Amino acid sequence: MKDESNPKPAAAATPAATELCIAAVEQPSVTQRGISTVALDPTRSAVVYTYDPQLITDAQVEKLARDATGEFHDRWQTCTLHLNREGGRLCESCSLRLERSVQALPGVRRATASYLGGALTVTFDQTQLSDSGLLSALRRIGARVRPLTATTSDGLQTSTVTIEFWLAGITLLGMLTGWAAGNWAGPPALMFAAYIAAYVAGGYFGLRASLQALRRGVIEIDLLMVLAACGAAAVGQPFEGGLLLFLFSLSNAMQSYSFGRTKTAVEALIRLRPNKALVVTPAGTQEMLVEQVAVGAHIRILPGAHVPLDGVVIEGESSVNEASLTGEALPKNKRRDDAVLAGSINIDGTLLVRVGRAAADSTLARLIRHVEQAQSEKAPTQRLIDAFEQRYAVVVIAATAALIVLPPLLGGISFQAAFSRAITVMVAASPCALVISTPATISLRNCKCSAPRCTLQGWRPRGGSRHHSGGGN
Template sequence: MAGDAASLISSQAVVYRVHGMDCSSCAKSLEKHMKSLPAVKDVVVNFSTGKMQLVQEGLEDEAIVKEVAKAGYTAMSLSKRANKQAAHTDRTGERLAIISGVLLVAGFLGSYTSVSPMLVTILYALAIISGGYRPARSAFYAIKSKSLDMNVLMSVAAIGAALIGEWLEGATVVWLFSIGNLLQTKSIEKTRDSIRNLMDLAPPEAWVKQGDSLTRVSVEDIGVGAVIVVKPGEKIPLDGIVLQGTGSVNQAPITGESIPVDKMTGDSVFAGSVNENGSLEIKVTKLVEDTAIARIIHLVEEAQEKKAPTQAFVDKFAAIYTPVVLIMALAVIVIPPLFSWGTWGEWFYKGLELLVVACPCALVISTPVAIVSAIGNAARNGVLIKGGTFLERAGVISAIAFDKTGTLTEGKPQVAEVIEIQGSEQEVLAIAKTIEERSSHPIAQAIIQYADAHNIAALAGEDFQAIVGKGAEATINAQKYYAGKPALFEELGVDLTAYKEQIQALQSEGNTLVIVGTSQAILGMIAVADTIREITVSAISKIKAAGIDEIVMLTGDNSGTAQKVAKQTGVSRYFAELMPGDKVEAVKALQKEGKVVAMVGDGINDAPALATADLGIAMGGAGTDTAMETADIVLMADNLEKLPHTINISRRALQIIKQNIWFSIIIKLVALVLIFPGWLTLWLAVLSDTGAALIVILNSMRLLRMKP
């Protein structure tokens, strides 16, 4: 719910980066504390991203930062324009933990020498005060805001240990807790920073062209329409379109593509990508806060704030678990001594142990850190997963349906074959190029590009004319020539009987035929077809290796074309001759078979099918805002290269979440069982809690290092 609330207030809220939160109960306590301030109208604190969104009237930034500090955390306001990571320089917690540790060791060593027991107790007391100052302060504000977080439980445990004379135990509890907190906080901050650091890839300044001179200007002061120059080896500072020059651009930070892409006049480029060679003049199309990389970071942080079903369940469980165990702890302290089953001191100690064990930190943290890590890893590899719900769903899909045109294939027709009948191949192409040269039709352009690639020049022609829906004509050397569909030549009275079988065979294989000839005879045929993307076959092979056998293709083409593409790509099943609305029915048919279906398309034409599927995956998000906004998962590059990684990291994330949850529960159960025989000490209880939380975090962080 926190993520949903955050999205509701984000338009009018000031955003703060909060440091020091190491579990979601910290976020809840801070949220309640800030809500208690009369000037605060609304506030959402999100543990996963370490952000606080605040709507208030009359408070200065300094006053807000002080209020956050009272609750035990540090905050910095984020500029909405820059939205860069705030530097964190507060080392107070580290210093206090070190002082507490030194005093603890001094007291422990003193107890084995001739040092006065009173001095030893004072050293332990100072260790408790120094190490426990910040947790106690946080506990005070948590209680004030009617929250029960781990700071409250640990503070009660440390004070209780001191009251019954267990000064060494109390000091050890505080020191272990402070060290555990520091390690947890640093680990979680590292996870959060994995995405924010992407922002550093875009340079803060750019060379702006003004007349014939170049001026170094901050990117925040550069507007849309400005012309910037990027020299070889420099990073591109803003999104734009190449006006002049050619270069090879490494855009891996945006799209995840490992191979640099050649850019020339008219091509789009993205901030954060590297111009490896050639000088580029670029017309800026987006402000710094609207660049693809800025929007990726914004959308990823929004996604990390949205709770997955598993996380929502664990949070509900923890909300019930903590007060129940707290009541049990009070019962353990009070009931047994009343029936003379032991001393008050003995059962008070066991009750304190139960209080420490009551902290559900490892359990509560088990899901969000894994989700943040997985979504962060995916974003760095060119995949935008829009939330924990979709990450979990991607981990359980059993079938993937692909749109054919533009997804499995290039979506651009290319000449597959030239069949000469009366003239030579060169003659057929020269006449076809001459006729088609003035047409913008994709098939015409495919013929022209093929002729250009083979260095075939157009002939001198005149009286150019398009024949709507059928082809085109032109007069060359006083002879009228035609290029078009077989139906055009049948209308002209040309006998195609001898070529019927050949024409049908080529068409059944998915080719579009362009016949070249006169009104008396045909010179040749040009077969034009959509080509399979180079990456498609290997991507589908890797998807199958990930355990998904049901690979389905949806296409409006005839069965012959569909069969050919399916055979070439490794698709196991296809639905052919579909109208756009029929794709929705095809997805529903797969779902009725009990499949969890992901639909992969371009995010625009396939919108209904993407919405119907259990998971909508759009391609080419870097170039289309629509895809970035509408799909559940977006492949930033315009190919399927990163889809296998998306499936693998989703499944790995689900495995790690399960590992974390079971590990957390088992550790708690073991600790609970060990309390009553007296085998569990207070400091071991703290170690089991903070240690389990740290192990869960480190286990989740393995997702950050997972490579495609």
């Protein structure tokens, strides 16, 4: 803070408060005597206090900053929910509309959604919304969400991806068969049947997705693709229409597959954490759910067992394999006062461990939460394209309609010629290479980095980081 009579630059700064927490930090701080302003410095990931040293000391400013950021942690909670897939190209345009609707709910500070990733992440004020209240509010606005439990595989998702690949293959086969029959004097019935099979297989998910998006009031790329393919067939170019259907159906299948692998990686992480722990008490050893084990309790870890909770060894010695968490191939020898991480494997000795963190705060639990939240995040380029593609589709469809209607009305060209030219424009404009390539490229990167040793979250420049580190850490 800054005092006009005796200006002094801020000497106390707390780590990384961003747009999610700056209001929570600033509100109680500016009312403190001696504090002039609270400013966010994203380049240093800090909240900067300007103050009058004659009215408030450095230690008091630091305590104020720690109290404010601690209050933020107590007040704001981030929840990740499973978002059922729907709409065209998993309707990423619809996800932007859903984000705006969720952010308009009372108590919600931020929301990110991705139908492709199948996740909705919401940061909300616990003083205004409970977990159950948030779930009810989301369902009232039409969000098809449920608590995110990745302990079991999504069989429906897996079967859908398989069907998408099969239909893309049928589209390619039908397209090539129809082209061969048409160019090499094959039976007309074979050519007709092959193209029909290609259009039905390639357009099934696109048409269904387009109808779902239209019910939400969204016109997007899938509808443009279906109309362009049908228009190409109408002007005697069924191969070009089939090629559009194949490209889009293959792109959708590849995206679904790559994100399915990411979810599989999350499931593998969760399987590392056992559900129960052997708790040592004065009355003996008893088995308890990890969520019921208190910090400071003593747990016994037998040879060959997974470590259930983060803690410190107080008795025993053993080799522990942490490869699934850290990527280190060689086991580490653990003895008294050494830290052990939940999810690692105790190899050859019995350990007595004092629990250092609750189950929800363990290193493994936080890693799982980061991966789950990352599924709802998008790169800035992808966000731009998701917002652009809907307008792009509307403009191309409207331009095509104008090219069909206006030239015959103004004279000088027949309706058939105008229709053929308009469809040529639509086919040339669909698909847009940028729209089809960017989500696939990013999802491939997400797939490649889905292993436990490589975790991506947010995909934003460091200066735009939205994640807050408490002042006391």
